[in-house]
Amino acid sequence: MGFFQAGILGFGGVLPMARRMVVDDRRWMSQTEFNELFAVCQSLPGANITNFAAVLGMRHRGVTGAAAALAGLLGAPMAIIMALSGLYARYGTLAPVHHALAGLAAAAAGLLLGTAGRIAAPVCKSLSNVAVAVLVLAMALLLHLSLPLTMLLALPLSLFLSGRAMP
Amino acid sequence: MSLLLQLAALFAKLSLLAVGGAGATVPEMAREAVHVHHWLTPAQFAQLYAISNSAPGPNVLIATILGAHVAGVAGGIVATLAMILPSCALAVLVNRQLERHAGARWRRVLQAALLPITAGLLMAAALVLARQADTGWLTLAITLACAAASYQTKLHPLLLLGGGAALGLLLF
Numbered sequence: 085m086g087f088f089q090a091g092i093l094g095f096g097g098v099l100p101m102a103r104r105m106v107v108d109d110r111r112w113m114s115q116t117e118f119n120e121l122f123a124v125c126q127s128l129p130g131a132n133i134t135n136f137a138a139v140l141g142m143r144h145r146g147v148t149g150a151a152a153a154l155a156g157l158l159g160a161p162m163a164i165i166m167a168l169s170g171l172y173a174r175y176g177t178l179a180p181v182h183h184a185l186a187g188l189a190a191a192a193a194g195l196l197l198g199t200a201g202r203i204a205a206p207v208c209k210s211l212s213n214v215a216v217a218v219l220v221l222a223m224a225l226l227l228h229l230s231l232p233l234t235m236l237l238a239l240p241l242s243l244f245l246s247g248r249a250m251p
Numbered sequence: 252m253s254l255l256l257q258l259a260a261l262f263a264k265l266s267l268l269a270v271g272g273a274g275a276t277v278p279e280m281a282r283e284a285v286h287v288h289h290w291l292t293p294a295q296f297a298q299l300y301a302i303s304n305s306a307p308g309p310n311v312l313i314a315t316i317l318g319a320h321v322a323g324v325a326g327g328i329v330a331t332l333a334m335i336l337p338s339c340a341l342a343v344l345v346n347r348q349l350e351r352h353a354g355a356r357w358r359r360v361l362q363a364a365l366l367p368i369t370a371g372l373l374m375a376a377a378l379v380l381a382r383q384a385d386t387g388w389l390t391l392a393i394t395l396a397c398a399a400a401s402y403q404t405k406l407h408p409l410l411l412l413g414g415g416a417a418l419g420l421l422l423f
Contacts, residue, residue: 121346124345124358127358129266129267130311130338130341131273131310133309134338136342138343157309158335160308161306162312162315165315165319165327169327172320185419186390186423187390187416187419187423188305188412188415188416189297189300190381190384190415191397191411192412193381194394195397195411195412196277196373196376197381197402201402203366204370204373213370221375224372224375225375231265231279235368242367242368243360243361246360247364250363
């Protein structure tokens, strides 16, 4: 399972790389198995890809497999990001760096806005879904409710609505 | 030491609330790190988020870079472990159960119910970050352009991030 390391240095989207390695290269599972497992990991809390790595590792080699998969997935990116954090602490206030970072931060916010838009697009098909999404947005952004409280209020409502919509 | 414990407690909590991925917890993360604990300024938060987004790896790295910024390498490791272990343990447990009841109705209902919540949280996350990052009309323009580009086109995210950084470097 230590092989996880090499394949998985994906930028931004780790998922496409992981899919290719798990399904095409190493043949650990079929595409259908991959889709099913990934759908489960998506409906659970946490980063999909780390959940996925843990479940896959656990299936093959138990706890050591899960630990190896997570270490392989996260080891190199963690080292890189902590090095960047050190550089940021040292050079982040230099004028040119600061300007580039301001532009970078603005771009990253825009990127997330676009992603949120793509995710929200299918939500717009149903009025009750839009209501839940707007409610959650308002609770987080305007009322500054904590996330546990937001979930506590929104999840039962959303479960009720989608339970009614689904025969 | 108490700082590491605070980091562990915060990210362990976020881990189990991260429906639809780490991005959904950004509003809560910003609220706690900036306004409750005063670990960093809003602008720093937006910049660290942007750095974690431009580096290779999954987006839980926002926990790593925040932890490292607050408490060095130990902070980065503690925050990352706290962010992934609870949700991974839950995923392993739930998956064991699911192997017995594949395709159950409650699973489809749960997935459908989580979708609008994820959408709302991600939208909130984007607006929180935009509010932190957009200090003038130029940064606002960059944000809007990137939002439109990433919504409409399939341009590589790194291209947009690099473009934003280059514009910042050239125009400010």
